[in-house]
Amino acid sequence: MITLLDYGAGNVRSVRNAIGKLGYTVQDVKSPADIISAECLIFPGVGSYGSVMERLQRDGFVEPLIERIHADKPVLGICVALQALFEGSEESPGVAGLSILKGQIKRFAETNLSVPQIGWNGVNLHKQSAIFSGYNGEKLYFVHSYRATLEDVDQEWLLSTTNYGEEFVSGVQKGNVTAFQFHPEKSGTAGLNILGNYLKSERADTITVSAKEISGNPQETKMAKRVIACLDVRTNDNGDLVVTKGDQYDVRDKGEVRNLGKPVELAKRYYEEGADEITFLNITGFRDFPMEDQPMLEVLQRTSENVFVPLTIGGGIRAFTDTNGKEYTSLDVASEYFRSGADKISIGSDACYTAEEYLKTGIKTGRSSIEQISIVYGAQAVVISVDPRRVYVKDPEDTDHNTIKTIVPGPEGEEYCWYQCTVKGGREGRDLDAVQLVSSCEALGAGEILLNCIDKDGTNSGFDFELINHVKSAVSIPVIASSGAGSAAHFVDVFKKTDAEAALAAGIFHRKEVSIAEVKVALKDNGVETR
Incomplete structure (x- = not known):
């Protein structure tokens, strides 16, 4: 049973449909206690940073989320959910995040590239993860104006990076806690495969990450037209x-x-x-x-x-x-x-x-x-x-x-x-x-x-x-x-x-x-x- 943290914002239907397409049953979080007891929790962060954190606070979900993450229970965060792991964001000054990771989410630096980044880009893996089993470098769907910077993420958390005028953090993972900046539910077959890898283990908490870094120099990823x-x-x-x-x-x-x-x-x-x-x-x-x-x-x-x-x-x-x-x-x-x-x-x-x-x-x-x-x-x-x-x-x-x-x-x-x-x-x-x-x-x-x-x-x-x-x-x-x-x-x-x-x-x-x-x-x- 997959538990979805649907707090009433944005297009969560696509995540629900993707899970169903992969053959799994979805239930919604109905109370803060459900966050702690869920076998596998998916947290799709949809909307601006401030609105996401305000809704989580309103529904009493912040403390249970922090408790679940510290207990290393399986969590998969998507998009703004990755950003919510940090202390705060330039998008919503003064709004506190979950503070699992130190530092602030920042807007893309001044470049010749358009912001938001909207479209299909690649990822470079920095360590091995069962979630990326079968991933062959396909492009995945991103849509965001703010990002986590490399200097704010410890190596033990860094899973993947992507280039958009600079190299930024597109995935984090430590133990059973994982978050992506991209949207696997909007990334076609490649995204469904990544999501399916997360769900198909007998128990989500059997997913492990090797400390061994991926060998070789990562190539610069490029946006697709x-x-x-x-x-x-x-x-x-x-x-x-x-x-x-x-x-x-x-x-x-x-x-x-x-x-x-x-x-x-x-x-x-x-x-x-x-x-x-x-x-x-x-x-x-x-x-x-x-x-x-x-x-x-x-x-x-x-x-x-x-x-x-x-x-x-x-x-x-x-x-x-x-x-x-x-x-x-x-x-x-x-x-x-x-x-x-x-x-x-x-x-x-x-x-x-x-x-x-x-x-x-x-x-x-x-x-x-x-x-x-x-x-x-x-x-x-x-x-x-x-x-x-x-x-x-x-x-x-x-x-x-x-x-x-x-x-x-x-x-x-x-x-x-x-x-x-x-x-x-x-x-x-x-x-x-x-x-x-x-x-x-x-x-x-x-x-x-x-x-x-x-x-x-x-x-x-x-x-x-x-x-x-x-x-x-x-x-x-x-x-x-x-x-x-x-x-x-x-x-x-x-x-x-x-x-x-x-x-x-x-x-x-x-x-x-x-x-x-x-x-x-x-x-x-x-x-x-x-x-």
């Missing part, structure tokens, strides 16, 4: 939930909603083909009442049973009042999606309205959806979906917006343009440019940009490199390139000609014009790091 499959989901005229694809944001063909497949089945197919992430964009009418959005909640729940890579959900993430007059915050809505299997929340139109208000006042109110979700779940959980289109001008002085000199001149030979942000599925333009939007959202706590392009959508002509480089130069958070992919070569081009961390496509995958496997092969053949 991510290939993401996007599924636009809505109801058709018969009320069926389908994956569709718009032509310049129009999802109808001869009057009927395009039906390119069922969302759960397609997501599973893409996972099996090697997709690094799956994104669901809810574009249907019932997004107006997201707390009653049972179809999309069910899609996430069912998908997470068989898909063990990150899931993002977007559409309707905002505060609202339902038909009965009950008010819900953005955090309420996001929390439902997290509990149903989402790892990240994508915010679109609401981000534009928030950025406009922030640009007027310069004040962080703490009430925006970006701030609310980021404070509780961490910046890495908040993705900003940007839908810009080109507006051409003859001279940069003709506009107050951030312009570029373009190699694609306008209809009257204009050499300059700015990228106007839109809302409501691209139907309404705002007096806001893409740089203003992404800069404001990063300042408010967003952790990633999903950069679409209305001009490129559905054209199969390749990504808009000028837009991507324009936005990348304005932010220090990861950027996902979207819109325009028509071939595997376009993915090679976007990673060669821009610094985008990921690239996303929809229609070409749905229609089987290009497979994810083809994209991965093309990237590898052209020297692009992949999973």
Whole structure:
């Protein structure tokens, strides 16, 4: 029996599903005493450091956790749970950790790399562990802005390290206490194997670690470029939930909603083909009442049973009042999606309205959806979906917006343009440019940009490199390139000609014009790091 420390934060469903997939039964911690008595305890730390420790304190779990660890009873910690072993974190100054290990968790140092680190990276083992039996150097999924430094971890605890601008601690283990910075439940087959190694012993406390260090000099690990499959989901005229694809944001063909497949089945197919992430964009009418959005909640729940890579959900993430007059915050809505299997929340139109208000006042109110979700779940959980289109001008002085000199001149030979942000599925333009939007959202706590392009959508002509480089130069958070992919070569081009961390496509995958496997092969053949 595996006991899961689910304290009500974030996507714990994926851990639960991964354990079930491996053939084990899961029970939840219901009281502090359960932490002590559990045969095998898994502690998935999801959210910001402060929110995790606050919830543990609230439920009376801190002291039992410390007691269990000191008693060397089996514990497996994931992500923030590794960080919680330390005395504290720069993410939440003044908040005490479990103090099993000395020192503070620190934000990644200033580098040319985007922070958070989001994506697939390798690990170097510093000692032998049964948990890594059969591990052959596969990349594992990381998503974090803060890390444990080598100087704060004794050799008797150090299990693995990873490189991201520097070498940081990605795994610790002493006796029967183990913690990873990466997410095994989101790391595909390799991650399930690691988790399975932990669970398959007759008793978890039979897992031992040799003091012998791994011989040889560890190689520098490298981040992979991510290939993401996007599924636009809505109801058709018969009320069926389908994956569709718009032509310049129009999802109808001869009057009927395009039906390119069922969302759960397609997501599973893409996972099996090697997709690094799956994104669901809810574009249907019932997004107006997201707390009653049972179809999309069910899609996430069912998908997470068989898909063990990150899931993002977007559409309707905002505060609202339902038909009965009950008010819900953005955090309420996001929390439902997290509990149903989402790892990240994508915010679109609401981000534009928030950025406009922030640009007027310069004040962080703490009430925006970006701030609310980021404070509780961490910046890495908040993705900003940007839908810009080109507006051409003859001279940069003709506009107050951030312009570029373009190699694609306008209809009257204009050499300059700015990228106007839109809302409501691209139907309404705002007096806001893409740089203003992404800069404001990063300042408010967003952790990633999903950069679409209305001009490129559905054209199969390749990504808009000028837009991507324009936005990348304005932010220090990861950027996902979207819109325009028509071939595997376009993915090679976007990673060669821009610094985008990921690239996303929809229609070409749905229609089987290009497979994810083809994209991965093309990237590898052209020297692009992949999973």
